[in-house]
Amino acid sequence: MAKTVRKKTATPAVAKPVADPIAPLATPRLFRWRDRRDILHLGIVLACAFALRMVFFYLNQKNNPVFFFPIMDALYHHEWAEKIVAGTARVDEAYFRGPLYPYVLALFYKISGSSVAFAVFMQHLMGTCNAGLIYLLSREYFSPRVALVAGITCALYWTLVYYEGDLLIETMVLPLNALGFLSLAIALRTNSAWRFGLSGLAFGLSAIARPSILIFFPAIPFAIYLHRHSRATRPLPWLRQSAIVLGVIAAVILPVMIRNYVADRSIVPIATSGGVNFYIGNNRLSDGSTAIVPGTRADWWGGYYDAIAIAERDEGRKLKTSEVSNYFFREGLEWINDRPGDAARHFLRKLRFFWAGPERANNKFLYFFWGLAGMRYVPLPGFWLVGPLALCGGVLLWRRRRLLSPLYLFIVTYMVGVVMYFVNARFRLPVVPLLIIFAAYAAVYTVEVTRRKDFRAVRVLVMLGVAAILVNADFLAFQQTRAYSNAFSYSTLGNAYTKMGLTDKALDQYQKAWGLNESAPTPAFEYIARDVTYNMGILLWKKDMYSRAIEALGRVGGTDQYACNALEALGDCYLRKGQIENARIVFEEFRRLAPEDERAHTGMARVYAATGAPEQAESILRTIVDPSRAVYVPAYVALAEVQRTLGKIDEAIVSYTNIAKFSGYERDALVALAELYQQKGDIPSAIATLQTASNYFPPGDPTIRNWLLHLQSQR
Secondary structure (H helix, E strand, O other), rough: OOOOOOOOOOOOOOOOOOOOOOOOHHHHOOOOOHHHHHHHHHHHHHHHHHHHHHHHHHHHHHHHHHHHHOOOHHHHHHHHHHHHHHHHOOOOHHHOOOOOOHHHHHHHHHHOOOHHHHHHHHHHHHHHHHHHHHHHHHHHHOOHHHHHHHHHHHHHHHHHHHOOOOOOOOHHHHHHHHHHHHHHHHHHHHHHHHHHHHHHHHHHHHHHHHHHHHHHHHHHHHEEEEEEHOOOOOOHHHHHHHHHHHHHHHHHHHHHHHHHHHHHHHHOOOOOOOOHHHHHHOOOOOOOOOOOOOOOOOOHHHHHHHHHHHHHHHHOOOOOOOHHHHHHHHHHHHHHOOOOOHHHHHHHHHHHOOOOOOOOOOOHHHHHHHOOOOOOOOOOOOHHHHHHHHHHHHHHHHHHHHHHHHHHHHOOOHHHHHOOOOOOOOOOOOHHHHHHHHHHHHHHHHHHHHHOOOOHHHHHHHHHHHHHHHHHHHHHHHHHHHHHHHHHHHHHHHHHHHHHHOEEEEEHHHHHHHHHHHHHHOOHHHHHHHHHHHHHHHHHHHHOOOHHHHHHOOOOOOHHHHHHHHHHHHHHHHHOOOOHHHHHHHHHHHHHHHOOOOHHHHHHHHHHHHOOOOEEEEEEEEHHOOOOOOOHHHHHHHHHHHHHHHHOHHHHHHHHHOOOOOOOHHHHHHHHHHHHHHHHHOOOHHHHHHHHHHHHHOOOOOOHHHHHHHHHOOO
């Protein structure tokens, strides 16, 4: 029987899958300390970060007068740190803000003798480290090329550099957050318990620096679960890992909570500022960005005490700081409950601010002071670039969302937390380093697909264009904010120059602020209009520019101490210009406003003296010049002048002799004494008085020299 031979059929060839050339961008190659290229890349990131910061550090000190005169939040931190160093920090109330930063700042002050420059230099070192940490974090998720772009972008991101130049909490929060995420990423990869603990330590310290990160902590177990689930791991480890991270966070926060309870007898996890900040961002007058409680003063301490006064007035009793916070939380929630439609629209407005390209200021207008330092024309990345790229990167990487869940969840939860309150560049800043990682991936991806002429290039370029329009369209509506912010910045410079004793420069800055508002008026200028006019008016008064001082001081208004100061100066201006009736009206208003204020009564006495009633003026002034208590020197001067007018030469001599003992009054008092001695014919005493007066004049003063020669010729 013939053997059947089976004919072999050819097996069809199976085409091998073609590897996606873009995939390696999202494939991490772990950083190795023994790899020269890795060390080189890290060195490039650190060198770029440090070099830029040192340039800004030098220029900021040289060109920015506010550098050594902190304002608003920075001043609050500065004063708190100085009190810690001096041992006078308050211990009888809960912390209003997270305490970590002021205590670290106090350490810098202790080392350097309260040097602001040293503290800022240390902050720039922190910023340099932050850039390095972001590079290392990027290596845990992406290729070395993506990580290098992320690290360099973080090193050169201009608002990060800018905020390191001020005494603000964000400088400390950013590297702590970066360390927390880097430790968490390594721990998830290696299942290392101590690295989970290190992550919890970093996040806990970040919380006691700025409690805003608390909103992310409930999401940590979900981030760990999603990340571990992406590797098909049993569910038990993620519970243990979450417990380690959250347990260490709780251990870090607990001492602060205990301290607050001991001080305030209330449960305050970290700080009591949350309620006020929530109300600032959720009331009918909120613009979603400006950090002022309606009805309070625009300066830091004025706003702080006014907010407490409002809460205590409405509650009808003295409140602890925690109770003030609770009051404002209730007020904000009540507005949301009563006006849900308005609240929803307001929330969307703040969400738009969060993703908008312009950097909205809180204490100082960033663009103004960045330019003042000489950095205006240095082309550096900002949110205008990172924002669109990060949105694009978030979409491109969505398929890897489980692996990247810690980053995604932090950005989303922190964004919600900021939008719940109010939005500005500082409060948005903590998410920027993570957005930079997504942006770096999108940038490298876009370059790669475009270079390869991949069809995906069209899709990503369209997506990037749409994102750029959404983020940067807000610049068109930012001009009014810019006008007000520039005016506020000129006012800030005026305040700094005033503290430095440079009155001419200070006056010039106040006049620029007022002039800018007149050319481009904004409703927001009302927050600072009174301070500008007051400061401008006082400086004009001191420079004997009475007509212009009257114009400015007449706009001050109010019923507080500033109003009293303005009325004193205004009345004096009218007297010196001979407008006696106007002076009388001003000082009568002053007496009505502050019946016990010696300045008001002294002013009225001067009015009586100017209207031919020196006896009535003397009667008023004698009730003020009381040897049994501290003397109001201008009243003493007015009394001496009245005595001189009444021909009471000996009494006037006694008064001027006493006036000459007060610093700042020596010259005029001694000159008046010399005139009185000469009037009495007591030439030796007049000569001796002028010789004493010569000690208060520059050498060779012609007035003293000629007068002395004239008197000596009469002897």
